[in-house]
Amino acid sequence: xxxxGNAIGGxxxxxxxxxxxxxxxxxxACGAVGPVAETTVYVRGPGTVVRCRRxxxxxxxxxxxxxxxxxxxxxxxxxxxxxRPDD
Amino acid sequence: MTSPVSRGFxxxxxxxxxxxxxxxxxxxxxxxxxxxxxxxxxxxxxQEWTFSIRQGGQTLRSWTWPEFQGMPAExxxxxxxxxxxWSKLGTVWRGVPVAALLDQVExxxxxxxxxxxGGYTTNLPVKDVSGGQAWLAFDYDGQPLAPEHGxxxxxxxxxxxxxxxxxxxxxxxxxxxxQPGFWENYGYHNYGDPWREQRYAGD
Amino acid sequence: xxGTAVRGRLTWQVATVTAVTAETDSVRTIALDLPxxxxxxAGQHLDVRLTAEDGYNAERSYSIASADGEPxxxxxxxxxxxxxxxxxxxxxxxxxxxxxxxxxxxxxxWGTHDGGPLLLIAGGSGVVPLRAILRHRERSGSSVxxxxxxxxxxxxxVIYRAELDQYGGSAEVRYTLTRSQPPGxxxxxxxxxxxxxxxxxxxxxxxxxxxxxxxxxxxxxxAELLVxxxxxxxxxxxxxxxxx
Numbered sequence: 001x002x003x004x005g006n007a008i009g010g011x012x013x014x015x016x017x018x019x020x021x022x023x024x025x026x027x028x029a030c031g032a033v034g035p036v037a038e039t040t041v042y043v044r045g046p047g048t049v050v051r052c053r054r055x056x057x058x059x060x061x062x063x064x065x066x067x068x069x070x071x072x073x074x075x076x077x078x079x080x081x082x083x084r085p086d087d
Numbered sequence: 088m089t090s091p092v093s094r095g096f097x098x099x100x101x102x103x104x105x106x107x108x109x110x111x112x113x114x115x116x117x118x119x120x121x122x123x124x125x126x127x128x129x130x131x132x133x134q135e136w137t138f139s140i141r142q143g144g145q146t147l148r149s150w151t152w153p154e155f156q157g158m159p160a161e162x163x164x165x166x167x168x169x170x171x172x173w174s175k176l177g178t179v180w181r182g183v184p185v186a187a188l189l190d191q192v193e194x195x196x197x198x199x200x201x202x203x204x205g206g207y208t209t210n211l212p213v214k215d216v217s218g219g220q221a222w223l224a225f226d227y228d229g230q231p232l233a234p235e236h237g238x239x240x241x242x243x244x245x246x247x248x249x250x251x252x253x254x255x256x257x258x259x260x261x262x263x264x265x266q267p268g269f270w271e272n273y274g275y276h277n278y279g280d281p282w283r284e285q286r287y288a289g290d
Numbered sequence: 291x292x293g294t295a296v297r298g299r300l301t302w303q304v305a306t307v308t309a310v311t312a313e314t315d316s317v318r319t320i321a322l323d324l325p326x327x328x329x330x331x332a333g334q335h336l337d338v339r340l341t342a343e344d345g346y347n348a349e350r351s352y353s354i355a356s357a358d359g360e361p362x363x364x365x366x367x368x369x370x371x372x373x374x375x376x377x378x379x380x381x382x383x384x385x386x387x388x389x390x391x392x393x394x395x396x397x398x399x400w401g402t403h404d405g406g407p408l409l410l411i412a413g414g415s416g417v418v419p420l421r422a423i424l425r426h427r428e429r430s431g432s433s434v435x436x437x438x439x440x441x442x443x444x445x446x447x448v449i450y451r452a453e454l455d456q457y458g459g460s461a462e463v464r465y466t467l468t469r470s471q472p473p474g475x476x477x478x479x480x481x482x483x484x485x486x487x488x489x490x491x492x493x494x495x496x497x498x499x500x501x502x503x504x505x506x507x508x509x510x511x512x513a514e515l516l517v518x519x520x521x522x523x524x525x526x527x528x529x530x531x532x533x534x
Contacts, residue, residue, distance in 0.1 A: 002127065002506055003530045009394035010337040010351060022396040037397035038528070045123040046170050046250055046270045056127055058206075065274035065287045072273065082396075090347065091304055091387040093340040098348075099373040119371055 005036035005050065007043055011062060012036065015069055018081055026078035029057035036079075109166060110174055111281035117173040120236065125269065128234045129204035129255050136239060138223065139258035140192050147192040147261075152239070155223070158183040163222055165245035167252070168281040179229070182222030182243055185259075189217050196261035200268055201242050204255040208268035210277060211244065211251055213261070220246050223256065248279040248286070302339060302389040303327075308361065310382055313449045316368040317415070318379045321361050324390060329358050332426035333399035333419045333501065333529075336364065336392030340374060350374045353418040353503075353529075354393060357425035362390075365449060367415040398501065398529045402427070406434035406499055407492045411482065411512050413441045413504020416531055420503055421450050424461060436461045439490050441482055441508070443469040464490055482512050487519060494520035499527070506530040 005012075005021050012020035021037040032054040039059060042049040047063030052075075059075040073079065099115050110116065139149040150158070160183050168174045200210050215221065224243040225232050232238030237254030244251050250270050271277050276285040284290060309321040330336075334354055341347040352364040368379040400408070400423045408427075410420040417440050427436060438457075442448045444467055454463045466478035466486060478486055492498035500521055502512045509528050516526050 003532050004528060006335070006395055006398050006529045007351065007532065009335065010349075010391055013391070013394060019394070019396045021394070021398070035397050037395070040127070042123075042125055043532070044121065044171070045125055046275055047125075047273055049125040051126060058126075061273060063270065063273035063275070070273050090302070090339065090341040090389055092343050093377075093388050094383075094386050095381045096340040096348075096377050097342045097344075098346045117371075 003041045003043060005039045005041055007041055008036075008048055008050070008062075011048065011069075015062065015071055016081070020079075020081060023079055023081040025059060025076050025080075027052040027055060027057060027059060028075050028077045030055035033078075109176060111168055112284045114168055114172055114174040114281070117175055120175060120178075121169070121171075121173060122235045123169065123171065124235075124254065125207055126205045130234060131204055131239070131255070131257075133239060137257065138188070138240065140188065140194075140261065141258060142192075142194055142196060142261040147194065148188075149258075150188070155183065155240070156225075158187055160225075161222065163224070163243065163245075165243070167245050167249050170248045170250055170275065170279070170281075170286050178227070180222065180224040180243055181226035182224030182240075184219060185216040185221040185223055185242070186219060188223065189213070189259075194261050196263060198262045198265045200260040200262060200266050201251075201253040201256050202258055202260060203253045204257055206269075207253055207255070209242075209251050209253050210266055210268045210271055211247070212265070212278070215247065216242075216244065216259070220244065246280070248276075248281050250275065251279050302391050305362075305388050305390040307382055307384050307386045307388070309384055313365060314447055316379065317365060317449050318368075318382075319355055319363050319365045320378060320382065321356075321363045322388075322390065324362050327362055328393070330354055330362075330393035331396070331399040331401055332357055332422040334393035334395045335419070336362070336390050336394060338364070338374075338378075339389040339391070340377065341389070348374050351394070354422055355418050357422055357429050359429060360425070365415070365418045365421075398503070398527050400426070400499070400501065402430050402432045402434065404499060406436060407496055408434055408436040409490075409492055409498050409500040409516075410436065410438040411441075411500065411502045411504075412438065413482075413502075413508035413512075414443075414447070414531075415449065416502075416504030416508070416529070417449055418503075419529065420501060421454070423501065424454075424457065427461065428457075433460055435492075437490055437492070438463045439466065439478075439482065439486070440464070441466045441468060441504070443467070445472050445475075462490075482508075482515070484515055484518070487515055491516065491519060491521075494522075497525065499525050501527050501529075503529040504531060506532070 009021045040051045050060040061072040063070045133152045163180045166176045222243045225240045242253045242256045305322040311319045339349045355365040356363040366378045
């Protein structure tokens with residue numbers, strides 16, 4: 001089932017230590033830029049796969065193996081967290 | 088700090104006595120058929136579909152859909168076990184034994200990497216797909232295999248965790264060495280025997 | 291205060307159930323006592339972790355149904371083949387405990403300074419974060435015009451009906467029932483389509499801000515309809531729900 005980046009807000013909080021759904025991600029394959037919240041996310045398999053909504057190429061893969069998160073970010077060229085004025 | 092127990096919460100349905108013997112460790116039975124995937128459902132038209140066996144950069148043999156449908160098929164009843172802990176008992180498929188396809192090529196490979204539309208891959212020893220334990224399945228439960236479950240054809244290797252039964256499979260790359268596929272690269276087990284609970288590398 | 295806020299977001303805290311309220315046959319609102327809760331924005335969600343006696347645990351995410359300043363509440367729909375929702379909607383009692391992490395998510399959120407006019411479109415349990423937005427808008431005395439279009443299968447499936455029926459003035463709530471409508475039904479019928487949006491969606495020239503929440507196919511169909519009505523993609527926020 002395809003969801004969006006909102007569904008992994010907690011997981012990304014765990015990995016990055018801060019809110020990431022509003023972080024801006026740049027796709028390494030097609031250059032599309034947008035918030036993590038709008039990526040296409042597949043969560044029900046052995047791991048989590050985050051794909052570019054525009055070109056479907058893989059941006060991130062997160063696999064939880066024996067309690068540790070293995071994170072592959074090689075599908076993106078930039079990931080920039082945005083601070084809110086009221087954070 | 089230890090987590091407080093949530094009164095009355097327990098894992099999903101424990102196996103009954105009758106089923107307990109049939110389940111690998113850590114699994115529970117499901118009656119539905121969860122759809123798990125790593126990407127969007129591909130929709131390769133049948134007239135473009137092929138299944139290929141490749142080695143060393145060459146295609147040794149390739150089947151079009153009509154050629155594939157012309158191969159002798161079997162009905163298979165199997166229990167399937169997903170690494171996410173659900174198992175589905177008594178699933179019924181129709182498929183061509185992978186052995187029948189491999190028999191049509193000459194090779195000396197020990198390992199295979201199955202590859203699918205959308206880029207998914209998974210690795211298996213050749214002997215695990217050639218000894219009457221693996222099929223290229225195109226029907227599930229009496230109907231043509233639905234796209235969300237891997238149709239038009241998927242690998243079916245029920246003696247291993249179900250991530251090895253690659254959906255939307257388009258061929259096997261034969262190799263002299265074991266090469267980790269998509270999930271194996273992230274720490275999932277290269278072999279994946281559910282009865283020895285081989286979920287992660289090193290298990 | 292800043293120290294408390296950071297701790298609340300990054301770690302699990304123990305929550306005690308204070309009330310379980312039936313919204314429909316299969317939907318319950320669960321109010322929680324969370325002494326270290328740092329506050330939240332409307333539209334955010336929280337993660338729940340349940341631990342069984344044998345140590346087995348399961349985690350799920352739920353949109354926060356309450357506005358900031360109210361007791362934290364979530365609304366959960368029971369999915370019969372689920373592992374967690376049957377427990378939360380059938381077994382859970384006041385006094386029970388769970389662990390909560392949050393609030394989470396800074397994209398699908400609305401605060402009064404985000405302005406409007408607001409177009410909120412809900413499919414099924416997707417109404418939960420949108421209800422939080424309406425409650426926050428009301429509590430803060432905002433006069434930003436708001437419209438909620440809420441799609442459900444039948445009238446019996448409508449969550450928060452009594453509360454939503456009370457909105458008037460600059461907040462309008464309209465329902466569409468897709469499977470069956472009661473005799474004399476004056477609301478919309480059938481799936482959200484362009485004709486329905488023509489009657490309820492703010493024109494793009496007013497620079498509306500849209501929030502769409504519900505199952506993936508619903509969200510994508512509605513988003514496409516809004517973009518076809520010239521809503522800029524940056525002004526259409528989406529949150530897709532899955533089962534569990």
